[in-house]
Amino acid sequence: MTAEKMALAKAINESLRTALDSDPKVLIMGEDVGKLGGVFRVTDGLQKDFGEDRVIDTPLAESGIVGTAIGLALRGYRPVVEIQFDGFVFPAYDQIVTQLAKMHARALGKIKLPVVIRIPYGGGIGAVEHHSESPEALFAHVAGLKVVSPSNAGDAYWMMQQAIHSDDPVIFFEPKRRYWDKSEVNREAIPGPLHKARVVREGTDLTLAAYGPMVKVCQEAAAAAQEEGKSLEVLDLRSMSPIDFDAVQASVEKTRRLVVVHEAPVFLGTGAEIAARITERSFYHLEAPVLRVGGYHAPYPPARLEDEYLPGLDRVLDAVDRSLAY
Amino acid sequence: MTVESTAARKPRRSAGTKRTAAKKPPGAQPDLVQLLTPEGKRVKNGEFDAYVADITPEELRGLYRDMVLTRRFDAEATSLQRQGELGLWASLLGQEAAQIGSGRATREDDYVFPTYREHGVAWCRGVDPANLLGMFRGVNNGGWDPNSNNFHLYTIVIGSQTLHATGYAMGIAKDGADSAVIAYFGDGASSQGDVAESFTFSAVYNAPVVFFCQNNQWAISEPTERQTRVPLYQRAQGYGFPGVRVDGNDVLACLAVTKWALERARRGEGPTLVEAFTYRMGAHTTSDDPTKYRADEEREAWEAKDPIQRLRTYLEASNHADEGFFAELEAESEALGKRVREVVRAMPDPDSFAIFENAYADGHALVDEERAQFAAYQASFADEGEGDQR
Ligand SMILES: Cc1ncc(C[n+]2csc(CCOP(=O)(O)OP(=O)(O)O)c2C)c(N)n1
Numbered sequence: 180m181t182a183e184k185m186a187l188a189k190a191i192n193e194s195l196r197t198a199l200d201s202d203p204k205v206l207i208m209g210e211d212v213g214k215l216g217g218v219f220r221v222t223d224g225l226q227k228d229f230g231e232d233r234v235i236d237t238p239l240a241e242s243g244i245v246g247t248a249i250g251l252a253l254r255g256y257r258p259v260v261e262i263q264f265d266g267f268v269f270p271a272y273d274q275i276v277t278q279l280a281k282m283h284a285r286a287l288g289k290i291k292l293p294v295v296i297r298i299p300y301g302g303g304i305g306a307v308e309h310h311s312e313s314p315e316a317l318f319a320h321v322a323g324l325k326v327v328s329p330s331n332a333g334d335a336y337w338m339m340q341q342a343i344h345s346d347d348p349v350i351f352f353e354p355k356r357r358y359w360d361k362s363e364v365n366r367e368a369i370p371g372p373l374h375k376a377r378v379v380r381e382g383t384d385l386t387l388a389a390y391g392p393m394v395k396v397c398q399e400a401a402a403a404a405q406e407e408g409k410s411l412e413v414l415d416l417r418s419m420s421p422i423d424f425d426a427v428q429a430s431v432e433k434t435r436r437l438v439v440v441h442e443a444p445v446f447l448g449t450g451a452e453i454a455a456r457i458t459e460r461s462f463y464h465l466e467a468p469v470l471r472v473g474g475y476h477a478p479y480p481p482a483r484l485e486d487e488y489l490p491g492l493d494r495v496l497d498a499v500d501r502s503l504a505y
Numbered sequence: 506m507t508v509e510s511t512a513a514r515k516p517r518r519s520a521g522t523k524r525t526a527a528k529k530p531p532g533a534q535p536d537l538v539q540l541l542t543p544e545g546k547r548v549k550n551g552e553f554d555a556y557v558a559d560i561t562p563e564e565l566r567g568l569y570r571d572m573v574l575t576r577r578f579d580a581e582a583t584s585l586q587r588q589g590e591l592g593l594w595a596s597l598l599g600q601e602a603a604q605i606g607s608g609r610a611t612r613e614d615d616y617v618f619p620t621y622r623e624h625g626v627a628w629c630r631g632v633d634p635a636n637l638l639g640m641f642r643g644v645n646n647g648g649w650d651p652n653s654n655n656f657h658l659y660t661i662v663i664g665s666q667t668l669h670a671t672g673y674a675m676g677i678a679k680d681g682a683d684s685a686v687i688a689y690f691g692d693g694a695s696s697q698g699d700v701a702e703s704f705t706f707s708a709v710y711n712a713p714v715v716f717f718c719q720n721n722q723w724a725i726s727e728p729t730e731r732q733t734r735v736p737l738y739q740r741a742q743g744y745g746f747p748g749v750r751v752d753g754n755d756v757l758a759c760l761a762v763t764k765w766a767l768e769r770a771r772r773g774e775g776p777t778l779v780e781a782f783t784y785r786m787g788a789h790t791t792s793d794d795p796t797k798y799r800a801d802e803e804r805e806a807w808e809a810k811d812p813i814q815r816l817r818t819y820l821e822a823s824n825h826a827d828e829g830f831f832a833e834l835e836a837e838s839e840a841l842g843k844r845v846r847e848v849v850r851a852m853p854d855p856d857s858f859a860i861f862e863n864a865y866a867d868g869h870a871l872v873d874e875e876r877a878q879f880a881a882y883q884a885s886f887a888d889e890g891e892g893d894q895r
Contacts (some may be wrong), residue, residue: 482643
């Protein structure tokens with residue numbers, strides 16, 4: 180038996196372990212990643228097994244973490260850095276946007292920046308402010324970066340392997356509220372390409388496109404809709420830059436309806452890009468405008484209101500109904 | 506002893522080592538200002554005694570009361586978190602003297618920029634402790650009007666507030682006012698670029714700001730040595746302003762040193778870095794597990810330097826407080842605990858529409874549109890029968 184069930188956080192841990200084991204140039208860096216194993220224990224035990232030179236506890240300085248990772252990458256290392264929470268990436272945003280993303284192009288393609296930036300993101304865990312945000316569009320907007328997010332343990336394992344092997348910088352968003360969800364990890368599988376979307380549920384009436392934490396919500400919505408006799412297809416995008424528009428188009432041309440779901444604010448978000456592209460590509464196939472479900476143009480609210488803010492089953496199904504009503 | 510010479514002298518790795526304690530009277534340690542020893546003995550310090558020379562027994566009792574009530578409030582919040590009433594709590598246990606000493610040094614028209622653990626400073630500023638809990642309960646993202654007590658909102662992104670404090674201080678200077686600013690941050694925060702930039706700006710513009718670093722030895726699991734190779738107070742020298750290390754478990758010394766620094770600022774002599782050498786006795790927050798990264802013995806060693814016990818010993822030995830005082834304070838502390846419990850439990854969840862409140866001061870068409878959609882969506886459930894909000 181090659182597949183085993185494990186939690187998403189554990190799958191990332193195992194993936195990092197595999198990478199450290201197989202390539203001496205791979206480094207783990209971040210605040211509290213060593214002895215503590217990270218605040219979510221994603222790096223648990225790695226420092227013990229690979230030492231302080233490979234699993235590096237850094238000073239409390241995000242710009243420093245990313246900036247030095249760039250330097251290490253220039254020297255041939257493959258750093259995988261952890262940003263403790265979504266809201267704390269911004270001190271490093273300058274390094275990521277003005278340096279990490281552009282250096283390969285500026286050097287006429289002569290240097291590579293194989294840096295992975297791991298960011299636990301999204302809400303739903305009742306945290307205080309700056310601990311629940313979904314800033315993926317801010318990174319996807321920047322050329323030179325790849326932006327991905329797994330939705331389950333099996334993908335998390337393989338996508339991390341692929342991100343580490345990528346010669347481009349990868350922003351790896353980890354859906355923190357799914358850290359403890361278990362699913363199958365098959366270490367001997369031959370994974371699909373990192374940026375390929377995956378149909379996680381087949382359907383004929385409408386396509387729900389999501390990634391990261393919202394895939395599960397969409398699967399639940401599809402199951403609920405099934406009981407009302409509606410057949411929804413669920414697409415896990417897996418990558419926000421690039422986006423697998425071919426997969427979205429293929430699904431939409433089958434179902435003729437599309438609802439994009441993410442936690443991040445709808446305004447100028449990933450869903451906006453998908454709506455625009457699909458309208459362009461599949462205009463004559465669409466029976467309804469592409470609808471989006473996501474966060475509001477407001478700061479992420481205090482924990483007691485996050486259930487109202489985050490798209491849940493009801494809001495997804497409401498959009499499904501609106502689409503089907505056209 | 507001048508502060509400049511303090512900064513130039515060779516640092517000692519740990520201020521409380523046996524060797525140090527055995528060889529020199531504690532108050533005379535070049536790198537640690539102390540006025541009250543861990544044993545509760547008053548010691549002389551030529552430079553800083555002046556700042557507490559006129560302190561009355563009543564004021565001493567007041568400092569004691571502040572520390573006891575703050576600790577009680579903190580303990581109550583910790584247990585409320587355990588009971589599920591708060592989502593998270595960042596305890597100040599062990600840091601009462603650093604916070605009360607420095608907080609009591611501020612004047613009403615001074616402005617305080619805290620991080621997220623300054624419950625004792627908030628207390629000194631007259632902020633109702635209950636206000637501090639909303640954010641940790643998850644009913645708001647701040648919870649008070651910063652201008653009503655000149656106590657800014659808690660800041661969770663490490664180090665950001667030091668720049669705000671500097672800018673505010675630059676404003677004070679421009680206005681020709683004689684108030685000052687104090688910015689709190691941790692030893693971990695000292696690694697952030699923002700903190701370095703605040704040192705640069707404050708020095709260049711001679712801003713009336715006191716940087717009060719509570720070195721509680723840990724930044725979650727990272728010890729101070731992971732942030733710096735020189736004692737933190739010495740950093741100031743490189744920016745061109747004085748730095749001083751004070752025993753952060755000695756409320757008198759914290760009061761004296763902070764008064765001195767604030768007065769310098771008021772006189773137009775610019776910024777100061779105060780490093781309060783102290784210890785975080787509890788976990789980083791209620792979601793942290795310190796057993797993963799530090800030994801129990803360390804905490805035990807610091808317990809012997811407890812800030813509250815040492816002042817109590819001094820008050821008793823000097824006959825500044827009697828049984829009645831302590832008994833009365835105990836009762837007051839009980840009452841505070843009870844009130845905090847009640848207030849938290851009664852704290853209502855915010856109205857759903859609070860999501861859209863105050864996103865902009867001038868309003869915004871998109872927010873209006875989304876609010877209206879949200880209202881229609883909510884109403885669609887009400888139509889189905891019950892009429893309740895969900
Ligand atoms: C920019 C940023 N990075 C990471 C964090 C997560 N974090 C919260 S508190 C903390 C440690 C802070 O240590 P220190 O500055 O010493 O203050 P202390 O909590 O010990 O008072 C970290 C890493 C954060 N809040 N902000």
